[in-house]
Amino acid sequence: MIKIFELLKDIQVTNDFIKDVINNNGYNSIILDYYKRLEEEEHIDLTNKINSIDDCNSIWTLDKYELQKIKDFKKTNLCKDKFCNNCKKVKQASRLSQFVPQLKKLEEEFDLFHVTLTVPNVEGHDYNKLIKTIKTMFKSYRKLNHYLMDIESIKDISFKKYFYVGSIRSLEVTYKNDSYHPHLHCIFAMKKGLKLSKRFKNTYSYSKKNGTRSFSSFEILIQKIWRLTNEGKKVTKKSIDDLEIGYSCSVDKIEDEHYFEVFKYMTKSNSDDEEDFMSYDNFKVLYYSLKSVRQIQGYGILYNLKEKENYEEEVDYLYNKIIDELKEKELPIEVMEAPEDLLKQNDYLIISRKKVFSYLRQL
Ligand SMILES: [Zn+2]
Known part of the structure; x- marks a missing residue:
């Protein structure tokens, strides 16, 4: 008993x-x-x-x-x-209960990495601007996935040693006042035992939130390719070498707390510093820009990781x-x-x- x-x-x-x-x-x-x-x-x-x-x-x-x-x-x-705080949590919990066991199983064969990809903030309560930025991010992500999968290649740059086989990307938009910060939380499946030694420092190495950190050459490469694709520029060995700094991106071995990041809902009801509740202007911009957005998308071997609507079984x-x-x-x-x-x-x-x-x- x-x-x-x-x-x-x-x-x-x-x-x-x-x-x-x-x-x-x-x-x-x-x-x-x-x-x-x-x-x-x-x-x-x-x-x-x-x-x-x-x-x-x-x-x-x-x-x-x-x-x-x-x-x-x-x-x-x-x-x-999407704005209901109860349903957001239910959605996140249901995703975690669906996806985490599948991903943990994948970890027997591959190492999983939590990858964050950011772009500069979108300023002003202008939903058309935010819609455009998100579209470009999704397009750039497809492109990045193609490079990593070797479906498209960049001359003299090879990703073979990472043995990337697929990923999930998940959109989140945070905000503070009229500044919007769209970014992607992703999970990359790569070679088992892959070591990314972090030896390089750049502008993104110093932040209030993350303290001081170094980046691996893979991260530096992702930062630059991510910037070039988002800016609609051609990605070549030369354009990568010529670019002094990319966009802020990071790649780290996955930990349990990252799953909560990846599978949470697209937007929070509070501003980035947690101080203010979403304003009407924030609500309107987010309502229109997230209206028909597919938050989570799988690629490669994770393409079939689809969300079940009915998780209550x-x-x-x-x-x-x-x-x-x-x-x-x-x-x-x-x-x-x-x-x-x-x-x-x-x-x-x-x-x-x-x-x-x-x-x-x-x-
Ligand atoms: Zn609800």
Whole structure:
């Protein structure tokens, strides 16, 4: 019995988690106001969107075991809006639970690297400018992938020693006031045991955020090719050599925290320094520039790493055992409750079968 109790802890939906959901619903009321303002200003119909955000996480459906004081979370309404703080987390957690096991398996054969590719900030609340920048980044990424895969070649430069076999790229746009910072978080699969010795320093070696760091020759090469392609310039050995400095990019052996970066949602509800909540101008620019953007794309052997829309199918063997045990004592009744009410009635332990919860707890 002790063992079952231990397991219950692993699948528990904590009060802190429920509090977060309620807080995020509070933030959503600001987002709702933004959508209403946008609807009026732009003469567009956003009724469905507004209603579904309003409904997001308003009621949870649970199985209640009265004698054992346990409530088993079954489902909730999710709006899936890109600005909803609850759904952003669910999305990230669901991606982590889908992709991390697959990537960890790949690590048996290849080394994985977390690669960050940046471009200069886009200044001003001008969504057309940001749309254009993002398009160029995606195009440049395809090009970079071609070079690394040796589908296109640069005379006198070979990438063969890295044994690059594919990657995932994921877009994020952060902002501060009217300055937007689009960048890509990527995972490269390269040769097992590849050592990138970091021996070079340049302007990007010194930053407040990362302190002092050195770069490998591979990073310097990526920085320059990334700049040349984004500026629409021809990539040759000469143009690379002639370029004094590329764009800020880094390549590091992957660590668990990087997965959270790669699979998080496209944008945060706070400015880069976490100080200010997204302004209406930020919202409008991000609404239009991220509207039909595919955030995550795989290349090479990771091309087929596609996101499943329905991630809720995963069944945990241990979880079933727990439920069987609970049901031996009593059959549950289905109840529907608002998260606020669940918090008030705190003599129940709330559990959930959804694997995403185990990732959500880490976020
Ligand atoms: Zn939502």
